[in-house]
Amino acid sequence: MRVVFALAACLVVSGAGKAAEINVMLTDALGTSFNELAPKFARANGHTIYEVHGPSGGLVRRLNAGEPADVIFINDSGIDDLIKQGKLQPGRTDLTRTGIGIAVRKGAPTPDVSTPEALKHALLDARSIGYTNPAGGGLTAAPIIAMIEKFGIAAQLAPKTKLAAGGPTGRVSTLVANGEAEIGMQMVSELLSNPELEVIGMLPPELQLITVYSAGITINAKEPDAARALVRFLATPEAAVVYKAKGLGL
Secondary structure, eight states: OOEEEEOOOOOOOOSSSOOOOEEEEGGGHHHHHHHHHHHHHHHHOEEEEEEEEOOOHHHHHHHHTOOOSEEEEEEHHHHHHHHHHSBBBBEEEEEEOEEEEEEEEHHHHHHHHHSSSHHHHHHHSOOOEEEEEEEGGGHHHHHHHHHHHHHTOOOHHHEEEEEEOOOOTSSSSHHTTTTTTTTTEEEEHHHTOOOTTEEEEOOOHHHHGOOOEEEEEBTTTTSSHHHHHHHHHTTSSHHHHHHHHHHHOO
């Protein structure tokens, strides 16, 4: 999916330099925050932002396959790996973080998920559960699968598990909202972005994965200066307020 934030030529450009077209790769977890913040940056600078969404792992594959990007926003370890591979310029900018939440459809019964044992029973009692397909490159699949295996209930859950492909049209929140999954587990920022869902808790601390989301400038960036300016804007206290409202910055 490609989203474009464009500005009319009559807008006043703040700061030095020409208006630029910035190609952005953006992890799904930052989507709602970025959609609020990016137009503010664009209005202030006269830039146009071309944005593609996806799971972090999927975006890494797209970058490695040669898809153009000036800046990529994914998990911190993913950024570090790309720097080591020579795909990104040295230097990582950490923006915010989040954890895995648990949600049901708004108005549905809310099971107790406050402890590992309670969550285990809630998953067993649910008619269906949903989480990200590990093949899609999402970060949450591995810890959720590890949790289920630790509970010893993988065989019981397998027939009623729905996997989300990732990306704007394959979200866990969509599975829950349309009734395909009674309980969904995903980055809480994604779950909170869907008004049809109710977040009923987070994975217990001992089972939780806290993910830091970071930015890196690509080695072949056509607009590195504009991309750096975007990253600086997204690391401001103003941006942090938006992240917190969207379930980030835990």
